[in-house]
Amino acid sequence: MTALLEARGICVSFDGVQALQEVNITVETGELVGLIGPNGAGKTTLLHVIAGIINPQRGDVFLDRRSLTGLSTDRRVLMGLGISRQLVRPFYSMSVRENVELAAGAAGMRNPLTALVRRNSRAERRQSARILALVGLEAFADKHPGDLPLGMRKRLEMAKCLAHKPRLLLLDEPLAGLPQTEARALADTIARLQNERSGIVVIEHNLGEVLRICSRMVVMDNGRCIKTGAPERVMADARVRAAYLGEGHAGTG
Amino acid sequence: MLFLDLFVEGLVQGSIYALIAIGLTLVYGLLRILHVAHAGMFTLGGYLSVWATNASGSFVLSLLAAALAAGVAGILVYRLCYRPILHRPPHVALIASIGLYVGMEELFRLFFGPYGMSHTDPPLSETVGFFSMRLKYAEIAIMAGAVALISALAVVVNKTRLGMAWRATVAEPQMALSCGINNDRIRDLIFFIGSALAALAGAMVALVNNYAEPTMGAVPAYKALAIIVLAGLGDVGGTLLAALALGVIESFGTIYLGKALDRDAIAFAFMIVVLMLRPRGIFGKG
Amino acid sequence: MDYAASLLTVAGINIILALGLNLITGYCGQISLGHAAFYGMGAYCAALMAKAGWPFFAVLLPAMAVAGVLGIVVGFAALRVRHDFLAITTMGVGFLFLGIVRQQEWLGGEMGIYNIPGAGLDSTGYMLLTLGFAALAAALSAHIKRSWMGRVFNAIADDEDAALTAGVNVAGYKLAAFAIGTAMAGLAGALYAHGIRYVGPESFGFVDSVAILCMVVVGGVGSVPGVIAGALLLTLLPQLLQVVSDYRLLLYGGLLFLVTRFSPGGMAGMARAIAAAAGRPRAS
Numbered sequence: 001m002t003a004l005l006e007a008r009g010i011c012v013s014f015d016g017v018q019a020l021q022e023v024n025i026t027v028e029t030g031e032l033v034g035l036i037g038p039n040g041a042g043k044t045t046l047l048h049v050i051a052g053i054i055n056p057q058r059g060d061v062f063l064d065r066r067s068l069t070g071l072s073t074d075r076r077v078l079m080g081l082g083i084s085r086q087l088v089r090p091f092y093s094m095s096v097r098e099n100v101e102l103a104a105g106a107a108g109m110r111n112p113l114t115a116l117v118r119r120n121s122r123a124e125r126r127q128s129a130r131i132l133a134l135v136g137l138e139a140f141a142d143k144h145p146g147d148l149p150l151g152m153r154k155r156l157e158m159a160k161c162l163a164h165k166p167r168l169l170l171l172d173e174p175l176a177g178l179p180q181t182e183a184r185a186l187a188d189t190i191a192r193l194q195n196e197r198s199g200i201v202v203i204e205h206n207l208g209e210v211l212r213i214c215s216r217m218v219v220m221d222n223g224r225c226i227k228t229g230a231p232e233r234v235m236a237d238a239r240v241r242a243a244y245l246g247e248g249h250a251g252t253g
Numbered sequence: 254m255l256f257l258d259l260f261v262e263g264l265v266q267g268s269i270y271a272l273i274a275i276g277l278t279l280v281y282g283l284l285r286i287l288h289v290a291h292a293g294m295f296t297l298g299g300y301l302s303v304w305a306t307n308a309s310g311s312f313v314l315s316l317l318a319a320a321l322a323a324g325v326a327g328i329l330v331y332r333l334c335y336r337p338i339l340h341r342p343p344h345v346a347l348i349a350s351i352g353l354y355v356g357m358e359e360l361f362r363l364f365f366g367p368y369g370m371s372h373t374d375p376p377l378s379e380t381v382g383f384f385s386m387r388l389k390y391a392e393i394a395i396m397a398g399a400v401a402l403i404s405a406l407a408v409v410v411n412k413t414r415l416g417m418a419w420r421a422t423v424a425e426p427q428m429a430l431s432c433g434i435n436n437d438r439i440r441d442l443i444f445f446i447g448s449a450l451a452a453l454a455g456a457m458v459a460l461v462n463n464y465a466e467p468t469m470g471a472v473p474a475y476k477a478l479a480i481i482v483l484a485g486l487g488d489v490g491g492t493l494l495a496a497l498a499l500g501v502i503e504s505f506g507t508i509y510l511g512k513a514l515d516r517d518a519i520a521f522a523f524m525i526v527v528l529m530l531r532p533r534g535i536f537g538k539g
Numbered sequence: 540m541d542y543a544a545s546l547l548t549v550a551g552i553n554i555i556l557a558l559g560l561n562l563i564t565g566y567c568g569q570i571s572l573g574h575a576a577f578y579g580m581g582a583y584c585a586a587l588m589a590k591a592g593w594p595f596f597a598v599l600l601p602a603m604a605v606a607g608v609l610g611i612v613v614g615f616a617a618l619r620v621r622h623d624f625l626a627i628t629t630m631g632v633g634f635l636f637l638g639i640v641r642q643q644e645w646l647g648g649e650m651g652i653y654n655i656p657g658a659g660l661d662s663t664g665y666m667l668l669t670l671g672f673a674a675l676a677a678a679l680s681a682h683i684k685r686s687w688m689g690r691v692f693n694a695i696a697d698d699e700d701a702a703l704t705a706g707v708n709v710a711g712y713k714l715a716a717f718a719i720g721t722a723m724a725g726l727a728g729a730l731y732a733h734g735i736r737y738v739g740p741e742s743f744g745f746v747d748s749v750a751i752l753c754m755v756v757v758g759g760v761g762s763v764p765g766v767i768a769g770a771l772l773l774t775l776l777p778q779l780l781q782v783v784s785d786y787r788l789l790l791y792g793g794l795l796f797l798v799t800r801f802s803p804g805g806m807a808g809m810a811r812a813i814a815a816a817a818g819r820p821r822a823s
Binding site: 051053072073074077078083084087089090091092093094098102103106107109110111112113114115116117118119121142160161163164 | 549707712
């Protein structure tokens with residue numbers, strides 16, 4: 001088995017409250033996995049564990065069979081994770097292009113001393129131009145993130161992830177807060193990003209769009225994974241309906 | 254009975270730290286500002302109480318006057334200095350506060366003169382035997398006063414609407430702001446109470462040393478910062494414990510570490526060690 | 540002439556100090572309230588070595604190295620604590636440095652170290668040398684700002700968490716900022732020790748850290764010309780106007796407060812605002 005991502009037996013507790021209990025998740029190359037569940041189910045916590053933002057009390061994470069346990073977030077990014085967090089956080093002091101260039105150059109500039117003698121960034125510039133075109137931001141390259149609408153800032157966030165050519169993209173609620181037409185367009189962009197060599201995990205409350213673009217769903221509730229499988233099979237499951245829809249969660253849009 | 258001597262001396266010093274640090278914690282909990290200029294209130298309290306005692310002959314009256322005046326000054330500091338820069342990154346307020354404090358020290362020097370001020374007839378200067386040592390009544394008054402004031406404050410924080418608002422703000426800053434719980438009236442009150450407590454501490458220190466001088470606030474100012482950081486920022490109970498602990502550790506440290514470190518450095522050595530082990534303080538979460 | 544030369548020497552030293560702190564606090568966004576401790580490290584190191592007979596130029600590098608190593612140690616602290624906690628930690632480092640120095644016989648204790656050999660230059664020569672080093676420090680600062688390192692510092696100052704998820708080696712760059720900034724303070728310390736030929740604990744206290752911070756803030760956080768102007772202004776003003784000298788601390792305190800309160804960009808920010816108002820936007 002050659003799982004792209006494998007997380008095994010993840011346990012996290014905050015102040016004695018169990019946020020994740022023995023969670024296992026695998027992602028194969030070429031998959032676009034939708035991670036869904038009611039608020040407080042532990043989706044973002046799981047994502048943060050994979051990204052190295054939270055250290056779990058127990059459990060291990062492997063990317064391409066290499067253990068990520070104990071590594072810092074920036075190291076994991078260089079090993080092939082692309083992390084887009086729920087709140088978009090561009091560097092507001094730089095232009096859109098510079099944001100992406102910075103991410104594109106991070107791997108080659110691990111050592112501050114090389115950065116000290118480096119001024120020109122032609123490679124990063126080319127890389128960022130390519131990615132900005134991919135996410136549909138080329139027209140905004142010289143604007144500042146603060147002047148962009150939310151939808152465009154979300155695309156910028158994604159562009160920063162892609163700058164590292166990630167093997168696995170982790171997206172936390174990329175569509176949240178967007179009007180339906182924009183959400184649909186962004187979901188299409190995400191679906192286009194998926195290819196045979198990489199994988200995507202997306203946390204999303206916009207069930208309609210998740211169902212449309214995902215190849216597989218993972219449902220979480222109360223800190224556990226309760227169901228995984230093809231979207232239509234998962235949504236037909238009684239336990240999923242009870243946990244997720246039964247609570248009257250307004251996420252069916 | 255060296256041990257007991259040092260312990261009691263540490264507690265006296267710790268009670269003074271506690272009175273200053275608690276005001277800082279209150280302000281930090283509400284506004285996330287490290288209010289260095291708080292020590293200016295301490296110095297103000299010291300001067301006002303000495304001056305008012307000399308003028309009126311009544312120490313109690315002077316305490317009231319010092320607390321009241323410093324409380325009002327605290328409100329002014331909030332309104333004129335902090336409120337306009339609250340939306341800026343937190344270090345801006347910290348730098349402004351340091352500037353304000355350094356400026357205040359100079360103003361005290363200008364206004365009251367560089368040589369300090371003493372009681373003409375120092376109250377509570379008699380001593381009393383306690384086991385093997387002699388304590389000034391003033392020192393006993395400090396401990397009793399600190400206990401009484403901090404207990405009263407604990408009641409305020411735990412039982413009143415003001416205290417509820419403060420605790421809500423510490424726990425959920427965004428929520429408290431959007432609900433209007435964390436409003437100007439609450440902030441005025443917190444600055445008033447905190448500054449009044451610092452002024453009382455200043456008055457007591459001026460009483461024990463029989464001396465108020467422009468820089469008397471400097472060391473307590475920085476140590477009080479160390480204390481609230483140790484306690485984890487925004488924790489009243491933790492602040493009290495950390496203040497008393499620091500007082501005691503210092504008084505023992507001066508004896509046993511005095512060769513390597515001076516008294517003021519002990520506090521910071523202790524703080525740095527704790528922060529490296531627990532980056533959010535002893536009682537801080539996470 | 541001697542007076543003017545020694546005054547400009549002090550100004551040069553202060554420029555180096557302020558530019559070093561600007562690297563840490565202005566570029567990289569890591570607040571430090573203990574810069575005088577690194578200055579003191581360099582000064583004491585230079586003083587001891589000079590007394591032991593080392594020639595002037597051989598002392599400069601070790602002084603920078605000693606301060607820089609302490610800077611890296613404090614930089615490691617900056618990896619553990621952030622923002623307010625870091626401010627207080629660095630302040631603590633300052634007090635700790637003084638607390639240790641004051642109790643050490645071999646460092647002269649409260650009395651300090653006297654009769655440090657000079658650099659073998661006359662006062663004008665020494666002034667030129669110091670100003671030359673200040674110019675080097677300014678050139679290095681300007682270079683860093685334009686280099687990729689400056690970009691990364693900018694990102695870390697902007698949003699540290701976002702920098703991590705962008706794959707930036709935040710820890711390494713923070714340490715680099717502390718190492719370079721504090722090594723510059725070490726150089727300033729060595730220049731001070733040879734220029735004044737005396738070092739004592741009272742020159743490296745919290746007030747001195749605040750004074751350096753004041754130069755950076757008043758000049759304009761992050762701006763090289765601004766910080767140089769700030770250092771010059773706050774060095775020369777108290778010397779030229781006797782009135783100001785008596786109230787030096789009131790000036791520092793008042794300026795720190797007024798600038799953060801009314802013009803957070805400092806003099807550089809004001810210059811930009813004026814240029815913009817005049818209709819000719821200018822780069823900082």
